[in-house]
Amino acid sequence: MKETLLEIEGLKTHFITKKGTGRVVDGIDLTVYKGETLGIVGESGCGKSMTSLSILQLVPEPGKIVAGSIKLNGDDLVTKTEKQMQAIRGNHISMIFQEPMTSLNPVITVGEQIAETIRAHQPISRKEARIKSIEMLRLVGIPSPEERAKQEPYQLSGGMRQRVVIAMALACNPELLIADEPTTALDVTIQSQIIKLMKDLQKELNMAVLFITHDLGVVAESCDRVAVMYAGEIVEKSTTEELFRKPKHPYTKGLLDSIPKINEVQEELTPMKGSIPSPFTEHSGCKFADRCPLATDICFEQHPSLVAYENDSYQVRCFHYNESTSGKDVGHAKQS
Ligand SMILES: Nc1ncnc2c1ncn2[C@@H]1O[C@H](COP(=O)(O)OP(=O)(O)OP(=O)(O)O)[C@@H](O)[C@H]1O
Ligand SMILES: [Mg+2]
Known part of the structure; x- marks a missing residue:
């Protein structure tokens, strides 16, 4: 039985400014089990770092957690004082940033x-x-x-x-290590060494890792499960194996089609058209609709919920994914 370490429910982190509200994290549900590696993947600006900074209660001004809970061993971090958080950072949760010099004197x-x-x-x-x-x-x-x-x-x-x-x-x-792009500043050989090191240490210390990256190759190498983020939301969540075997959300497919594949005759890479919307854009429909090859009217009109399939073995946020009739709504986002 997997034991829950961190449970994020309905997390919303917004930047409230004079020019409007930036929904940088817009209703995230995420569970990290003890000892596992969970990847968060998505293009630049989709809210990966803001999610990790929210966990540590280090969201920069004018950002603010406006909804949701982040429970570590059942204890909600959102309600903690700065002093209580200081004891949690370092003792229970540690973070590694992309550029080592930011953490070193x-x-x-x-x-x-x-x-x-x-x-x-x-x-x-x-x-x-x-x-x-x-x-x-x-x-x-x-x-x-x-x-x-x-x-x-x-x-x-x-x-x-x-x-x-x-x-x-x-x-x-720490029980949880948050690694935010820990290897992007390094060359490929060193990158693999660091990932291997983190994996070995994780086993030795029985620590969970939240691995944040825009690199699907790194996900394949290091994560047990993965959450794909788009514009502040999770659009797909599954085991890493399932994600690579059969990606379900059109955005995940787009991400996979834009990277070179190993052990296959290389077909032409197809970069995804368009770019991620600003968090200040208002959406009534699916946030991915205007880049999506499958989009129909409903996608521009209604917001899809994250739906769990096959006994919650994976979750997809897409009107056009209907592999099974056993889909069960798990989204908090639709309450917004
Ligand atoms: N101080 C700020 N004020 C307003 N918006 C901000 C601020 N800091 C970040 N953002 C916005 O929040 C969104 C999410 O940023 P975040 O840093 O979490 O992205 P990311 O997924 O980590 O991207 P990357 O892969 O480039 O690190 C972005 O659209 C960014 O422009
Ligand atoms: Mg980031």
């Missing part, structure tokens, strides 16, 4: 930075923290960790810096 040695992170969360001496920081550097595969610990970030390569950031994120044994 350029003028402090990496060993000291890891030790400081450990001491911010655990009552141990400086000396113990220093020893543990070297252990962490070893754990993330940094050669000669005693030497490297004494160096400042600029003395390390990009891949090594990202390993240091991972070491910092893991130093306090």
Whole structure:
């Protein structure tokens, strides 16, 4: 039986400005089970980072969570004070950002930075923290960790810096690691190494990972399940295997058709027409309708709900998907 770690229900994060309301996260339901890797994939601007910042209660101004709940082990994070959240960040949930330098202080040695992170969360001496920081550097595969610990970030390569950031994120044994495009700034070989490292550490530490990426190749390599986001909503959710075997939403199909396939004679790649709408655009119908090859009148008039099929083994938000008659509405978005 899978045990629920994080449960997001009906999450809406909006930017309320003079020129209108930007619905950057617009009614998301998402469950992360203990120990699994869940991917969130979608084009730039679809709301992936805002979803992860919402979980950590770090949405920048003028953004605000206006509806929904985010429960970690049953405890709603949306109602927490900043002080309570500080204890949760780092101890229960850690985050790795795309660019390692945003999380590193350029003028402090990496060993000291890891030790400081450990001491911010655990009552141990400086000396113990220093020893543990070297252990962490070893754990993330940094050669000669005693030497490297004494160096400042600029003395390390990009891949090594990202390993240091991972070491910092893991130093306090989080139950959930949110990795927001952790490998996009790295070259492909280093990217694979970092993904493999994260997978190994995840098993070792029995941690769940929320893996945010625009790269379906990375999803295939690293995720158990995946949620496809479009314009602040989830349009398809399934196991990674099912998603690649049989994508169901026209947007997911479009994403898959625009990347090269392995082990197949390459047909021509077909980039998707159009672009993602601004979160400030009002929609009465499906947000994907004007880019969709299947769109009919209903798609421009009514908003489709996320519907679960085959005992909830996958969910699709599309009027034109009707594989089974057992579809069950699971959407909160339609209440908006
Ligand atoms: N301060 C802000 N004010 C208004 N809108 C914002 C602000 N910050 C972000 N947005 C908008 O929120 C939407 C979602 O942004 P988000 O950063 O979550 O996208 P993303 O899916 O992470 O994209 P990427 O793949 O480029 O990282 C975008 O349309 C973005 O323009
Ligand atoms: Mg982002």
